[in-house]
Amino acid sequence: MKCTRCRKPAEVKLRAHNSAFCRACYVVFFRRRVVRTIEKQKMFDGDARVLVAVSGGKDSLALWDVLAEEGYQTVGFHLALGIGAYSGRSLEKTEEFARARGLELRTHTLADEGLAVPDMMVATNRPACAACGTAKRHYFDSAALEYDCNVIATGHNLDDEAARLLGNVLRWQTDHLARQRPVMQPTHEKFVRKVKPLYLTSELETASFAFLSGIEYVVEECPNAAGATQLTYKALLDQLESTSPGSKLSFVNEFVTRGSAGFLAKERGAAPSTCGGCGMPSFGELCSFCSLRAEIQRKQASASAPASRS
Amino acid sequence: MLRGRASSATDASFVIGRVEIKARRFAGGPTGPLLPPGVVKVVLTPQGREFEVERAKRVADLLQQLDITPGTVLVIRGDQLLTEDARLSTSDEIELRSVVSGG
Numbered sequence: 001m002k003c004t005r006c007r008k009p010a011e012v013k014l015r016a017h018n019s020a021f022c023r024a025c026y027v028v029f030f031r032r033r034v035v036r037t038i039e040k041q042k043m044f045d046g047d048a049r050v051l052v053a054v055s056g057g058k059d060s061l062a063l064w065d066v067l068a069e070e071g072y073q074t075v076g077f078h079l080a081l082g083i084g085a086y087s088g089r090s091l092e093k094t095e096e097f098a099r100a101r102g103l104e105l106r107t108h109t110l111a112d113e114g115l116a117v118p119d120m121m122v123a124t125n126r127p128a129c130a131a132c133g134t135a136k137r138h139y140f141d142s143a144a145l146e147y148d149c150n151v152i153a154t155g156h157n158l159d160d161e162a163a164r165l166l167g168n169v170l171r172w173q174t175d176h177l178a179r180q181r182p183v184m185q186p187t188h189e190k191f192v193r194k195v196k197p198l199y200l201t202s203e204l205e206t207a208s209f210a211f212l213s214g215i216e217y218v219v220e221e222c223p224n225a226a227g228a229t230q231l232t233y234k235a236l237l238d239q240l241e242s243t244s245p246g247s248k249l250s251f252v253n254e255f256v257t258r259g260s261a262g263f264l265a266k267e268r269g270a271a272p273s274t275c276g277g278c279g280m281p282s283f284g285e286l287c288s289f290c291s292l293r294a295e296i297q298r299k300q301a302s303a304s305a306p307a308s309r310s
Numbered sequence: 311m312l313r314g315r316a317s318s319a320t321d322a323s324f325v326i327g328r329v330e331i332k333a334r335r336f337a338g339g340p341t342g343p344l345l346p347p348g349v350v351k352v353v354l355t356p357q358g359r360e361f362e363v364e365r366a367k368r369v370a371d372l373l374q375q376l377d378i379t380p381g382t383v384l385v386i387r388g389d390q391l392l393t394e395d396a397r398l399s400t401s402d403e404i405e406l407r408s409v410v411s412g413g
Contacts, residue, residue, distance in 0.1 A: 207384050211386070220356040238379045
């Protein structure tokens with residue numbers, strides 16, 4: 001197979017784009033595609049200071065690499081989740097990446113507050129991903145304020161968005177569909193814009209870019225992801241994609257272009273007030289994270305209290 | 311059962327069942343292990359599982375035999391990515407690296 005651009009031997013074949021690329025042309029193609037998405041969706045411009053949420057996986061490191069190489073001002077932010085050796089390796093890969101490129105990296109460790117994801121899971125008796133997601137949203141928002149960033153960029157890719165969209169459509173979760181957009185505008189002065197510059201690039205594309213660019217990333221998956229519903233949706237969509245290339249791209253792209261506006265109009269609700277715990281935006285007295293933290297502290301306190309005598 | 315296509319570069323032969331296998335030495339030169347022709351060593355990451363796959367002339371054959379949906383793995387040989395039409399040879403050691411993430 002030859003490169004569609006230069007006719008050298010191809011290393012990447014993208015059926016959804018009916019194209020194949022050699023190493024050099026693919027790296028150019030990928031970078032241009034990400035930059036074009038940022039510009040077309042008006043995610044941010046060259047003056048923005050972008051907080052890149054980096055996990056140490058292929059998507060977030062590929063995103064950070066492109067943004068830094070294209071001259072955007074970036075601050076990497078890594079939340080150490082405390083999920084055993086997996087989290088240790090994730091931090092290690094992230095730090096190596098930042099050090100090798102001279103990029104600014106900030107980290108926060110959940111275990112320092114007694115809130116490592118396994119501890120939160122035990123204390124709340126709920127799936128790890130629920131507490132993990134709540135903590136991530138809180139710390140990404142807080143970090144953007146703390147490090148003076150006006151945009152948060154995450155590495156959500158086309159497969160993530162397609163799987164999420166399928167799940168939302170299967171249950172017609174209109175409130176979730178209203179929030180599924182590549183650009184989320186802030187609804188409070190302490191929020192900043194959130195963007196997903198990789199929402200049109202597939203996992204195969206980001207993994208290929210990371211490999212061909214020499215990015216060392218954590219290949220293993222979060223142990224808590226095993227059996228997750230989103231992985232079932234991804235497998236179904238992969239089957240569909242193999243017989244009908246481009247399905248995922250059109251599913252997500254057409255939703256964003258033509259479908260999401262209708263849901264957004266119906267779901268516009270009240271603007272958030274201020275959390276009594278952390279001062280961040282909240283829809284109740286306490287924000288989701290402070291409520292979670294209070295619940296965990298309560299349960300941990302009662303578990304460690306000596307049993308009362310009758 | 312092991313099966314293999316006779317190769318002009320064979321340097322050993324053996325019989326498994328009723329099938330005569332003409333084999334050549336696997337990577338490592340004259341002291342390397344013997345494998346039948348058309349057998350490719352595969353490691354699946356991040357699971358770390360290893361396979362020896364027979365009669366996989368091309369990457370597409372390999373994925374089909376392992377029942378892996380194309381596009382869900384990187385196919386890596388050394389420092390190169392392979393496309394589905396890439397030819398494989400007996401000395402190949404292939405990494406199939408999952409690209410699927412998230413939960």
